[in-house]
Amino acid sequence: MTRPFVLDPLFQSTKAVPGVGPRMMKLFEKVAGARIVDLFWLLPSGLIDRRYAPKIAQAAAGQIATLTVTVDEHVPPKRPSLPYRVRCHDETGVVDLIFFNVKGDYLANQLPPGEQRIVSGRLEMYNYILQIPHPDVIAPLHERESVETVEPVYPLTAGLSHKISLKIMRGALTRIPELDEWSDAAFIKQQKWPRWHEALKQAHNPQSEDDLSPHHPARERLAYDELLANQLTIALMRLQEKKHKGRILSGDEALTQKALAALPFELTASQKLAIEEIKNDMHQPTRMLRLLQGDVGSGKTAVGFMALVHAIGSGGQGVIMAPTELLARQHEINISKYASRARLNVVTLTGRDKGKSREKLLASIASGEAHIVIGTHALFQEDVIFKDLALVIIDEQHRFGVHQRLQLSDKGEYCDVLVMTATPIPRTLTLTVYGDMDVSRLTEKPAGRQPIDTRLISNERIEEVIEGLRRKIETKARIYWVCPLVEESEKLDLAAAEERYGLMKQRFGERVGLLHGRMKPHDKDLVMAAFSSGELDILVSTTVIEVGVDVPQATVMVIEHAERFGLAQLHQLRGRIGRGSEKSVCILLYNPKCGETAKKRLTTIRDTEDGFIIAEEDLKLRGEGEVLGTKQSGLPDFRLVSPEFHSALIKIAFDDARLILDRDPHLLSSRGTALRTLLYLFERDTAIKYLRSG
Ligand code: ADP
Ligand code: MG
Numbered sequence: 001m002t003r004p005f006v007l008d009p010l011f012q013s014t015k016a017v018p019g020v021g022p023r024m025m026k027l028f029e030k031v032a033g034a035r036i037v038d039l040f041w042l043l044p045s046g047l048i049d050r051r052y053a054p055k056i057a058q059a060a061a062g063q064i065a066t067l068t069v070t071v072d073e074h075v076p077p078k079r080p081s082l083p084y085r086v087r088c089h090d091e092t093g094v095v096d097l098i099f100f101n102v103k104g105d106y107l108a109n110q111l112p113p114g115e116q117r118i119v120s121g122r123l124e125m126y127n128y129i130l131q132i133p134h135p136d137v138i139a140p141l142h143e144r145e146s147v148e149t150v151e152p153v154y155p156l157t158a159g160l161s162h163k164i165s166l167k168i169m170r171g172a173l174t175r176i177p178e179l180d181e182w183s184d185a186a187f188i189k190q191q192k193w194p195r196w197h198e199a200l201k202q203a204h205n206p207q208s209e210d211d212l213s214p215h216h217p218a219r220e221r222l223a224y225d226e227l228l229a230n231q232l233t234i235a236l237m238r239l240q241e242k243k244h245k246g247r248i249l250s251g252d253e254a255l256t257q258k259a260l261a262a263l264p265f266e267l268t269a270s271q272k273l274a275i276e277e278i279k280n281d282m283h284q285p286t287r288m289l290r291l292l293q294g295d296v297g298s299g300k301t302a303v304g305f306m307a308l309v310h311a312i313g314s315g316g317q318g319v320i321m322a323p324t325e326l327l328a329r330q331h332e333i334n335i336s337k338y339a340s341r342a343r344l345n346v347v348t349l350t351g352r353d354k355g356k357s358r359e360k361l362l363a364s365i366a367s368g369e370a371h372i373v374i375g376t377h378a379l380f381q382e383d384v385i386f387k388d389l390a391l392v393i394i395d396e397q398h399r400f401g402v403h404q405r406l407q408l409s410d411k412g413e414y415c416d417v418l419v420m421t422a423t424p425i426p427r428t429l430t431l432t433v434y435g436d437m438d439v440s441r442l443t444e445k446p447a448g449r450q451p452i453d454t455r456l457i458s459n460e461r462i463e464e465v466i467e468g469l470r471r472k473i474e475t476k477a478r479i480y481w482v483c484p485l486v487e488e489s490e491k492l493d494l495a496a497a498e499e500r501y502g503l504m505k506q507r508f509g510e511r512v513g514l515l516h517g518r519m520k521p522h523d524k525d526l527v528m529a530a531f532s533s534g535e536l537d538i539l540v541s542t543t544v545i546e547v548g549v550d551v552p553q554a555t556v557m558v559i560e561h562a563e564r565f566g567l568a569q570l571h572q573l574r575g576r577i578g579r580g581s582e583k584s585v586c587i588l589l590y591n592p593k594c595g596e597t598a599k600k601r602l603t604t605i606r607d608t609e610d611g612f613i614i615a616e617e618d619l620k621l622r623g624e625g626e627v628l629g630t631k632q633s634g635l636p637d638f639r640l641v642s643p644e645f646h647s648a649l650i651k652i653a654f655d656d657a658r659l660i661l662d663r664d665p666h667l668l669s670s671r672g673t674a675l676r677t678l679l680y681l682f683e684r685d686t687a688i689k690y691l692r693s694g
Contacts (some may be wrong), residue, residue: 003680006177008108010037010681017171024168027160037681039172040200041639043219044152047206050120050137051148057092059343059355061125065134067094068118068141070434071111076102083133086111088119095123096131097138110138118147134350136163150207157643166609174202179681182674183228184656193221214645223641224649227432229682230638232675234435236687239288239661246287247414247634249278249390252313255342259309262341268447274440275306278418281438282310282391288416293424294442296575297449297612300420301331301419303442304393305338307418312344312371315388316415319373323396325350325521326528330550331374331395341371349375349384352521395420420576423568425613426619428647431654432638439513452578454586454606465558465587466507473537475507477582480574481540484561494518494542501540508538515541543573551578562588562605563598567618570605578609578627597621619644667691 003011014020014028014036025034025287032042053066067691076086082103088095088111097119100105111117135146154165181188188195194217195203210216214223260267267275270441274292281288294300308318320335332348339346346369346581349361364370368387373379392415425433457465469479481504483497494516501511501514513527513536524544531539532551539554557577562570570588578584590602592600604617641649664672679687 004677006179007677009041009175009177011035013173015041017168017175019164019168019171020340024160024164026321028165028168029156030157031155031160031165035333036172036175036326040176042154042169043211043222043640044206045155045403046153047155047209047212048136050151050153051336053148055092055129056090056095058080058097059123059130061123061130064121065123065132066120066144067095068116068173069143070116071113073113074111074268076107077200085131088117094129096129097135098131098133100134116141116146117335120147120345142535150205152204152206173204175203179677180670180674182671182678184671185397187656188221191217191220191224193217193224195478196225197220201624210602214642219640220646220649222467222552223638223646224653225678226640227637227646227649227653228656229684230432230641230689231435231653232660233684234681235654235657235661235667235686236690238435239665240690241287241289241417244414245288246285246416247390249282249311249314249316249416251282251310253623255313256306256309258478259306259338259342259344262338263305264337265302265446267302268299268442268444269301269443270294270442274303277438277440278303278307279310282307282314282416287414288418288438290438290439290440291430292418292420292442294420294422294444295609296422296572297422297445297579298423298442299446300395300442301334302338303440304395304418304420305335307391308335308372309342309344312390314390314641317368317371317386317388318366318391318393319375319386319556320381320393322374322376325352325376325393326524326544328374328376329525329528334550335372335374344371345369346372346374349373349378351376351378352519353378371540389415391416391418393418393420412620422572424430424451424615426612426615426643428650429619429643431650432641432643436654448581449578450581450583452574452584452586452609454574454588456588456590456602456606458592459561459589460592462560462589465589466504469508469538469556469558472556472585473511476534476553477556478531478534478536479538479556479558480554481538482557482578483540483542495543497540497561504540510534511537513539515539515544517542517544549559551576553582554586555580555582555584557584558589560589561591563594567601567604567614567621570601571611571614574605576608611682 002416002648011036014025016036028034028039030039033036048064052063053068054060056067059065059067067090069090072089074086075085075087084107086097086099086107105306117137118137118139118141119132120137122440124131124133129553137148151166152169153162154169156162156165176197181195190385193199199218199221203222204214206212212662213219219517228500241672258497264633278288278290279289292300304320308320311318320331322331328348328350331413332346336346345364346615347361347364350360353361361370362383365373366385366387373386378384394417396419419434419437432441446529472479481500483500496513497516501512504512515524516529519527527539530536532555534553554577557574559565559573560569565573574586575587588605600621604614608614660675667673667675674690
């Protein structure tokens with residue numbers, strides 16, 4: 001099955017739109033994407049009303065107005081720094097059109113003296129004369145009707161002007177196809193929503209501020225379509241996962257007790273509860289599909305370990321899959337500690353293992369000698385064969401997709417699945433990421449943890465902060481220095497980190513290390529080990545440390561240009577300290593000139609450590625000014641849904657998707673065909689793949 005032909009034009013490059021060359025294409029890629037459908041999803045962020053068309057004498061300065069004028073004379077500037085003026089009039093008064101940096105005879109052609117023109121732009125009063133600096137529109141009289149309208153304003157970027165973006169968007173939007181209705185007719189009617197193509201046209205053609213509201217029927221409809229595609233995808237995956245029956249894993253109480261005794265601490269109440277819930281699921285004849293949600297440092301690993309022990313006690317093997325090499329090694333260190341005391345064998349397999357050593361690992365996995373396997377994507381490879389895989393734990397930190405979960409759990413017959421995530425997703429949004437997965441939450445921090453003292457300090461005081469580190473080092477503190485995100489570009493991040501590293505070395509000598517994403521895994525490990533063992537006092541790093549590094553002795557974190565980070569990311573970063581029993585300090589260096597939203601983020605992070613509160617706040621502050629690293633927040637990358645406004649639609653889409661698949665699990669009816677188109681429209685290709693194999 002392939003994409004319906006009717007959608008093909010949508011997935012063409014934007015180059016197919018008149019006026020889009022390589023340069024425009026790049027600019028549009030920045031604001032929307034490289035394909036025509038990306039332009040469809042780029043909804044207006046504002047509007048310009050050009051319907052105000054007064055006589056000059058009545059025209060009010062400050063307004064956008066469309067005037068009908070006769071051109072009188074051109075007054076070129078006496079000096080280049082002065083503007084070029086074109087004096088015009090109507091029967092009630094005069095107006096000057098003002099231009100800076102005029103080149104060639106463009107204006108003479110556009111505004112020939114003696115002729116009438118429609119001009120539109122913002123009116124200003126200057127020396128008692130009404131003027132329009134750089135009119136947006138200069139047009140002949142017969143175009144009046146098309147000028148005196150409301151223009152949508154699209155998100156812009158340097159080099160992309162409103163005028164050009166409008167022209168290109170209008171060109172792209174002529175290609176909106178009419179698609180068969182995929183939603184239930186009665187439901188659409190009840191919601192008073194337009195058809196899809198109508199909705200898209202309306203959303204791009206706002207007539208008033210109200211039309212820009214996320215609650216406008218057109219925008220709601222579009223958001224709903226996206227949510228439906230999202231929920232259908234999740235529901236299809238779920239059907240696929242449920243195709244495999246589960247099996248009863250009863251565990252081995254003696255082994256469980258031994259493992260508990262091997263843990264170097266007493267479990268918290270919520271860890272105990274989570275373990276009970278997990279064991280209970282594993283005991284059922286159905287497959288476990290559970291999410292373990294817990295803030296950074298809440299102790300998910302120990303819970304995962306006890307689940308592994310339960311699987312092993314039932315005669316099976318377990319695997320923990322981590323998103324990065326670094327995190328896999330971290331798990332290895334922790335899990336091995338627990339496991340060796342319980343006499344369980346742990347092996348770690350990552351992309352780094354090659355040749356003979358890899359073969360040895362594979363053999364121990366295949367023979368069942370390895371009870372617990374820790375690894376990265378390398379585990380997906382076909383020659384990784386388990387003797388009897390009973391439990392898959394995915395420590396995902398949002399870097400895996402659902403299909404990867406399937407790919408791994410297909411390696412075992414009937415195996416149970418536990419997904420661990422450190423990103424607390426607001427309750428309303430859990431459905432969009434995990435569907436109706438069962439959830440266990442770790443709500444308390446392990447005993448003995450002290451709250452982190454978080455301080456906001458202006459960038460200007462960076463010297464004081466650096467000097468302050470000396471005192472910290474004297475008390476044997478270990479320090480993370482996190483370098484600013486420059487752009488969403490690793491290269492620039494790296495340059496900043498290297499520069500800071502150089503400066504810190506000048507100050508503090510050899511006991512400073514550098515960690516960044518471009519280092520070879522082995523080198524990263526060496527640096528981490530040195531920091532962990534205390535050979536290094538200061539670790540200068542890019543945001544790579546965010547992903548699951550555990551050095552309990554690290555008690556100080558300085559984040560440079562904290563205002564550039566998203567809330568979720570700051571929260572994740574800060575979670576690297578406050579992991580031991582010593583008091584920790586997090587210093588957020590920020591630019592005091594940063595915007596209101598950035599300030600709100602900083603005070604939020606200062607005032608709370610509760611991941612769920614931070615997640616809710618993150619959701620509220622989203623959309624208000626762009627944040628680098630929003631991907632980390634773990635929310636799905638919606639194009640048309642604004643989670644903060646459309647959350648009420650989520651549950652409806654969830655129920656809708658279930659009902660649809662109950663009736664037509666393979667989407668074969670005529671509505672099913674339309675729904676397949678919807679899935680293609682939102683590029684849920686994996687969902688369609690499972691549909692085919694189902
Ligand atoms: P997470 O994966 O949830 O971020 P970890 O499982 O890495 O957290 O645990 C963080 C730290 O807390 C580890 O050093 C771990 O040994 C410790 N820890 C876990 N559970 C407890 C507990 N109940 N009491 C004390 N320390 C704990
Ligand atoms: Mg962890």
